[in-house]
Amino acid sequence: MLGNPTFLFIQTLNALALGMNMFIIAAGLTLIFGVLRVINFAHGAFFMVGAYACFSVFEWSGNFWLGVVGAGLVLGVLAWVLERFLLRHLYARDHLVQLLFTFALVLILGDVVKIFWGADQYSVSYPAGLDGAVDLGLVHYPSYLLFLCGLGPVVALGLWLAIAKTRWGRIIRAATQDREMLAALGINVPLVYTGVFAAGAALAGMGGALAAPRIALAPGMDATIVVECFIIVIIGGLGSLWGSFLGALILAFVTVFGAVLVPELEMVLTYVLMVVVLLWRPWGLCGRPETERV
Amino acid sequence: MHKILRTICATLLALAAGSAAEESEAIKIGVLYPLTGSGAVLGVPALMGHDMAVEEINARGGIEGRPVVSIARDSKVKPAVAAAAARELITREEVDVLIGGLSSAEGLALSEVARQEKVVYIATIPKTVQMTNEKFHKYVFRTAANTDTEARAMARTSGQIGIEKICQIQFDYAYGHDLAAGFIAALPEEAPGAEIVLDLKVKLGTADFNPYIAQIMASDCDGVASGLWGANFINLAQQGKPFGLFDKVKFVSGGEIGAHEIAGKMKGDYPDNVWSNSYELWYHDHVPQHKTFHDKLARRQGTRETSSWAVLGYIGVQFFEAAAARAGAVDGEALIAALEGLTVETPVGSRTLDPRTHEANTGQFWGPMTKTEQYEFRIMDPVTYIASE
Numbered sequence: 265m266l267g268n269p270t271f272l273f274i275q276t277l278n279a280l281a282l283g284m285n286m287f288i289i290a291a292g293l294t295l296i297f298g299v300l301r302v303i304n305f306a307h308g309a310f311f312m313v314g315a316y317a318c319f320s321v322f323e324w325s326g327n328f329w330l331g332v333v334g335a336g337l338v339l340g341v342l343a344w345v346l347e348r349f350l351l352r353h354l355y356a357r358d359h360l361v362q363l364l365f366t367f368a369l370v371l372i373l374g375d376v377v378k379i380f381w382g383a384d385q386y387s388v389s390y391p392a393g394l395d396g397a398v399d400l401g402l403v404h405y406p407s408y409l410l411f412l413c414g415l416g417p418v419v420a421l422g423l424w425l426a427i428a429k430t431r432w433g434r435i436i437r438a439a440t441q442d443r444e445m446l447a448a449l450g451i452n453v454p455l456v457y458t459g460v461f462a463a464g465a466a467l468a469g470m471g472g473a474l475a476a477p478r479i480a481l482a483p484g485m486d487a488t489i490v491v492e493c494f495i496i497v498i499i500g501g502l503g504s505l506w507g508s509f510l511g512a513l514i515l516a517f518v519t520v521f522g523a524v525l526v527p528e529l530e531m532v533l534t535y536v537l538m539v540v541v542l543l544w545r546p547w548g549l550c551g552r553p554e555t556e557r558v
Numbered sequence: 559m560h561k562i563l564r565t566i567c568a569t570l571l572a573l574a575a576g577s578a579a580e581e582s583e584a585i586k587i588g589v590l591y592p593l594t595g596s597g598a599v600l601g602v603p604a605l606m607g608h609d610m611a612v613e614e615i616n617a618r619g620g621i622e623g624r625p626v627v628s629i630a631r632d633s634k635v636k637p638a639v640a641a642a643a644a645r646e647l648i649t650r651e652e653v654d655v656l657i658g659g660l661s662s663a664e665g666l667a668l669s670e671v672a673r674q675e676k677v678v679y680i681a682t683i684p685k686t687v688q689m690t691n692e693k694f695h696k697y698v699f700r701t702a703a704n705t706d707t708e709a710r711a712m713a714r715t716s717g718q719i720g721i722e723k724i725c726q727i728q729f730d731y732a733y734g735h736d737l738a739a740g741f742i743a744a745l746p747e748e749a750p751g752a753e754i755v756l757d758l759k760v761k762l763g764t765a766d767f768n769p770y771i772a773q774i775m776a777s778d779c780d781g782v783a784s785g786l787w788g789a790n791f792i793n794l795a796q797q798g799k800p801f802g803l804f805d806k807v808k809f810v811s812g813g814e815i816g817a818h819e820i821a822g823k824m825k826g827d828y829p830d831n832v833w834s835n836s837y838e839l840w841y842h843d844h845v846p847q848h849k850t851f852h853d854k855l856a857r858r859q860g861t862r863e864t865s866s867w868a869v870l871g872y873i874g875v876q877f878f879e880a881a882a883a884r885a886g887a888v889d890g891e892a893l894i895a896a897l898e899g900l901t902v903e904t905p906v907g908s909r910t911l912d913p914r915t916h917e918a919n920t921g922q923f924w925g926p927m928t929k930t931e932q933y934e935f936r937i938m939d940p941v942t943y944i945a946s947e
Binding site: 378389390477484519523 | 594602788797823
């Protein structure tokens with residue numbers, strides 16, 4: 265089948281679209297880890313709440329894009345409150361306590377979703393104008409997937425510019441290096457933390473909203489995505505933006521071509537990939553070896 | 559003062575003894591369905607039907623004067639979780655019977671516990687034929703349809719709508735394997751001339767179907783046979799539509815994606831050219847008693863458009879009640895003897911448990927999913943009942 269160039273082309277686009285959607289979600293995870301050093305198990309739950317929020321806003325307004333923005337806002341506000349009143353008190357504690365906290369969030373948000381939306385399954389329609397296919401000469405390809413392929417790099421570039429070129433970005437980078445010095449310079453470090461956590465969660469929420477037209481909204485939809493996100497950031501390097509971009513692409517290509525070429529090994533391949541990367545570069549493809557933080 | 563204390567203690571003791579006596583009188587059902595995670599979509603309504611049946615029994619004065627207590631556990635669609643919960647129900651709660659299970663893997667796990675603990679297990683949803691073939695034992699009964707029945711109905715539908723080249727896409731676990739095998743076996747008789755040109759196996763939990771859709775689109779099939787159930791079908795449908803999948807192929811599917819849980823929620827997103835099945839349809843009165851059942855369920859759910867999985871939980875309890883009444887006891891051996899050959903009038907027709915295989919002759923409603931003027935969602939129309947053989 266791979267001898268057929270059309271087929272190869274379509275599967276490549278499939279991998280790109282999948283990878284870009286996953287990147288947007290994983291970028292939030294890596295951002296949160298980079299600054300807060302918190303391993304956020306609730307990232308998948310944020311993704312799920314985002315998808316449901318998009319569904320509700322879409323039902324109410326009929327506008328998908330409003331749903332995406334709404335999902336970002338809902339998650340941003342939710343995460344702001346969570347960080348400000350709960351998570352903040354755990355930074356001085358052991359990593360394990362933070363891990364337990366985010367894991368508790370997974371369970372609580374799972375129930376919250378059931379309370380608000382029930383145990384039913386929902387679908388979200390493709391946004392108007394992106395519900396068909398585009399003629400690419402060789403083949404017709406779904407326009408929504410092409411949109412995702414294009415959106416990923418735009419988000420990556422936008423985030424990179426924000427972190428590398430703006431004042432806020434400099435503060436965030438400084439926060440990853442030395443939070444005490446930053447505080448001494450008169451920066452409100454706790455506020456930076458809250459903001460980054462909210463932004464990371466908003467990315468997960470918008471990622472969920474963007475995935476919503478392609479997947480069913482149902483309880484448990486957060487289970488696989490959180491594993492995939494962790495694989496992505498581990499391959500790419502925890503805390504590295506371009507690492508998660510690369511990691512998402514690699515995972516997507518392995519998933520798509522694994523499913524076609526060696527369907528019985530598809531799941532194993534992903535983990536083999538992770539093991540190989542960890543053996544070769546334990547700090548990930550784009551990460552830096554962890555130096556002792558004082 | 560001592561006197562007062564003594565009186566209080568004596569009263570408390572009497573109360574405790576009284577309630578204990580009452581407790582021991584109650585018949586206990588251990589019920590297991592997934593109530594969280596991906597299986598909750600089907601497990602929650604199934605438990606609702608179960609609870610409705612139990613409440614009706616108690617309103618009638620219980621079974622032989624004994625009230626029925628139902629103790630529910632979340633099986634999470636995980637065989638290990640289901641098995642552990644079943645053991646706990648038997649040893650700690652001392653339940654008299656196990657009812658439920660969702661996936662075929664759960665069904666097999668629960669059946670194994672039933673065999674070891676010598677407690678009757680009534681499988682209400684799991685369909686794998688393994689439970690009643692190679693893994694059969696006397697404690698397991700099935701009120702669900704089985705994969706052979708479902709596969710034969712799929713093959714018959716494929717023949718009737720004239721599919722010749724078939725792409726099969728099934729889950730890579732017991733249910734998918736058995737449905738695929740049953741379909742291939744039934745094809746020569748039900749759809750002579752039809753052949754399978756592509757056989758795809760998908761890991762349960764897969765959310766991205768694009769790699770598979772591309773393979774179907776690149777093949778020369780004019781029909782797809784599938785058993786992707788619940789949310790999995792929504793994933794495939796939403797991803798397949800923009801590729802033109804449902805313009806290219808006729809989609810014949812088991813897994814009850816004709817149920818209102820799917821059609822009612824997908825509304826306009828439900829794709830064209832789908833033929834599927836359901837255990838129950840709220841808008842279809844196959845037998846007169848369905849109307850009564852539907853009225854009660856509608857009151858409970860607060861909508862006329864009720865869930866189709868509720869009937870499965872309901873039927874499981876119906877069989878247990880009839881067997882316990884027939885046996886006059888709830889111990890394993892007595893229940894087995896009473897269940898074998900038992901006939902029950904369910905809301906979707908009469909069902910009999912075969913004394914040899916311990917399976918009910920459960921068929922399903924089949925038909926094309928059709929757009930209507932009346933509703934914003936699709937309904938199965940026309941509806942055909944395809945019985946088991």
